[in-house]
Amino acid sequence: MTPEFITYAFAFPILGVFLGLVYKGIDRRVSARLTSRIGPPIRQPFWDVGKLLLKETIVPENAVAWLFNAMPxxxxxxxxTLLLYIPFGILKAPLEGYGDLVVILYLLTLQSLAMAIGGFASGSPFSSVGAQREMVLMMSYEMPLATVIVGFALVYRSFSLTTIATTPVWNMVGPLAGIGILLLLVALLIVTPAELAKLPFDIAEAETEIAEGMLAEYSGRNLALFYLSDAVRGFAMAAIEVVLFIPFTLSSIFNLSLTGPALYIVEGLWFLFKVLVVYLLAITLVRTSFARFRIEQASRVFWVYVNIIALVGLALVWMGV
Amino acid sequence: MMAKTQYYVPVGPIHPALKEPIRVEAEVEGERIVRVDVKRGFAHRGIEYMGMKRNAIQTLYLSERICGICSISHPYAFVIGSEKALGIEAPPRAQYIRPIIAELERIHSHILWLGVVAHEMGFDSLLFWTWKGREKVLDLLELLTGNRINYSVFMIGGVRRDIKESQIKAIKDAIDFYRIFTEEMKNVFLSDPVYKARTRGVAQLSREMALKLNVCGPVARAAGLRMDVRQDNPYDAYADIEVRAIVPQDIVGEARGDAYDITLVRLYEIEQSLDIIEFCIENMPEGRIMAIPNYVVLLSKIKKTKGEAIGMHEAPRGEVVHYFKYDGTRDGPAVWKVVAPSYNNINSWAPLLLGAEVADIPIVVAYIDPCMCCNDRVAVVRDRDGRIMDYSLIHRKAVEKTMRLKRELGVRA
Known part of the structure; x- marks a missing residue:
């Protein structure tokens, strides 16, 4: 436990929450502009969290109270914890060496699972239906997600995210495996909105059908915690995609020879820019341009089409490496 | 997770899928609905009773307030019925102005529905886009009548405002705009794969079911029934135009009666409305716009009239029927009965929801474009034992409650 490590351990989550909320603000603004509205100011998510924290936290009468309160x-x-595993640009992840891509996969799943259990525990029919949907959706998208991770393990012979971040995947593979990696990217991009419960896969929270589903009974502090974890998850997911597929540093593209703080600042901003681009393309644009699927339609999309894409990609990677 | 397999899902009276209060009680097993009950009567305002206490001109403008969207359909049925009862006829120019306003309303109502149904399936960007396009027709209605809704432009025996030459240019511009916009909407709605996936086979009403349930308007037409008041019982300028009911079998060859077909019907009806408006402004005769311009004369004529009549109009949602009885003692209707299209169309919810999925509830609810405040004509209050409470008892209880609240809050009378 070096002091540096402890600084990292505190700074990363705070930075992550801040960035998550900023990206959420940008997402809402851009989505509004795409639909010819003005949209809320960028700092609106901060106000939302602040207001939710001030509000009364209500536990429904027939809820399992301890489970209901624990899940947020x-x-x-x-x-x-997820934030501690993500290498910010050229910075190393604080928990590097204590876990890898598989842990990240589980941490992402744990959040959806927590929401589903919270939904079941709230004792409302809307929440129960929402939680059931979330479980079905999770069973559908976990398989392609795991396939993507296995594909990377095949290339690097390792699950470590820092190893992957330091050597761009495109330098490791030939043309055949390159096509495979591209297919894996497509599969991951389709999984992203489902993982984040965004349109067209926000089936578990469908507003017009089941009145926000799993979150229907949550309020006050509990809802604020879910809101924050949702914001962080969006940022983390985009960051993981950047680390996996576009890890190129600015210095390696332009042959810059920066050193010291300048290097960290430039590379840090470059990383945030890449995350923003992925966030806007994979989340904002998609959620603005699609309607919600029905649950069995979404299941079919993942089990049949996305699985085929991911498995073909995996096969190509396996043949190419 | 839980042993319970059946959930009771209450939709309404307050729910994000509903814009107005109604209650759908569904028993759900997993995602499938196994039992369903529809309860109405949350928006009863006693508007017919109010109309029977006022004079006919006041009641005409009260009838606009029955519904915010059909604010021309109810007055239209009202003036048609009143004119029949009084034995007068609107001047030809007024007979051409009325359909223009009515068809503009149909355009804005259908575009509103397209946006609502997009929102119900989570397609909010489509909602914003369609409603942005709808602004132009609302602006045009404001130019023609002075208001975006509740136009107050009809009068028994004519219309209150003429359409001027400068306004005709604005109408022509709007027609050109909507010809393009409707074409774009057709591309977006009818060829979008997600829209098709969510509406094909959903809320499917067969021809036989449609006849049995007595549905009307676009719901019946989507099921393949050629019914349209403007075609079957033409009035005003519609008699010169020969309106044909828009049915899917004429467009794509077969009628399936699902939510996709109803989208098709509504989109093509917008084009039909544009054709009607175009015909009306080209063939509009010159002349007066009111049969009896003096309201005092009109009211005294109503006071001397004895008789009953039925007025019908094809509203955007289906046929609106107004029944009147003038008894020759007062200058307003002695009996006024309104039958709105949603009253028939809501009948289709229960059979369509049975066996459907929870995700289909908003679409089944929205596809008929329900209007609760149109159809709630009576409210029955029962006590705990199921006995019907009469009016004097409810009134007494209300007074008692007010008194009790005042006492508790320490408010002096």
Whole structure:
């Protein structure tokens, strides 16, 4: 436990929450502009969280109270832990060496699971239907997600995210495996909105059908924690995609020879820019241009089409490496 | 997770899928609905009773307030019925102005529906886009009548405002705009794969079911029934135009009666409305716009009239029927009965929801474009034992409650 490590351990989650909320603000603004509205100011998510924290936290009468109150904490804790595994640009992840891509996969799943359990525990029919949908959706998209991870393990012979971040995947593979990696990217991009419960896969929270589903009974502090973990998850997911597929540093593209703080600042901003681009393309644009699927339609999309894409990609990678 | 397999899902009276209060009680097993009950009567305002206490001109403008969207359909049925009862006829120019306003309303109502149904399936960007296009027709209605809704432009025996030459240019511009916009909407709605996936086979009403349930308007037409008041019972300028009911079998060859077909019907009806408006402005005769311009004369004529009549109009949602009885003692209707299209169309919810999925509830609810405040004509209050409470008892209880609240809050009378 070096002091540096402890600084990292505190700075990363705070930075992550801040960035998650900023990206959420940008997402809402851009989505509004795409639909010819003005949209809320970028700092609106901060106000939302602040207001939710001030509000009364209501536990429904027929809810399983301890489970109902624990699940927002679990979701928030797992999203905070998730942040410690993500290498910010050229910075190393604080928990590097203590876990890898598989842990990240589990931490992402844990948040959806926490929301589903919270939904079941709230004792409302809307939440129960929402939680059931979330479980079905999770069973559908976990398989392609795991396939993507296995594909990377095949290339690097390792699950470590820092190893992957330091050597761009495109330098490791030939043309055949390159096409495979591209297919894996497509599969991951389709999984992203489902993982984040965004349109067209926000089936578990469908507003017009089941009145926000799993979150229907949550209020006040509990809802604020879910809101924060949702914001962090969006940022983390985009960051993981950047680390996996576009890890190129600015210095390696332009042959810059920066050193010291300048290097960290430039590379840090470059990383945030890449995350923003992925965020806007994979989340904002998609959620603005699609309607919600029905649950069995979404299941079919993942089990048949996305699985085929991911498995073909995996096969190509396996043949190419 | 839980042993319970059946959930009771209450939709309404307050629910994000509903814009107005109604209650759908569904028993759900997993995602499938196994039992369903529809309860109405949350928006009863006693508007017919109010109309029977006022004079006919006041009641005409009260009838606009029955519904915010059909604010021309109810007055239209009202003036048609009143004119029949009074034995007068609107001047030809007024007979051409009325369909223009009515068809503009149909355009804005259908575009509103397209946006609502997009929102119900989570397609909010489509909602914003369609409603942005709808602004132009609302602006045009404001130019023609002075208001975006509740136009107050009809009068028994004519219309209150003429359409001027400068306004005709604005109408022509709007027609050109909507010809393009409707074409774009057709591309977006009818060829979008997600829209098709969510509406094909959903809320499917067969021809036989449609006849049995007595549905009307676009719901019946989507099921393949050629019914349209403007075609079957033409009035005003519609008699010169020969309106034909838009049915899917004429467009794509077969009628399936699902939510996709109803989208098709509504989109093509917008084009039909544009054709009607175009015909009306080209063939509009010159002349007066009111049969009896003096309201005092009109009211005294109503006071001397004895008789009953039925007025019908094809509203955007189906046929609106107004029944009147003038008894020759007062200058307003002695009996006024309104039958709105949603009253028939809501009948289709229960059979369509049975066996459907929870995700289909908003679409089944929205596809008929329900209007609760149109159809709630009576409210029955029962006590705990199921006995009907009469009016004097409810009134007494209300007074008692007010008194009790005042006492508790320490408010002096």
């Amino acid at each position: 904490l679990v979701a928030f804790a797992s999203s905070m």
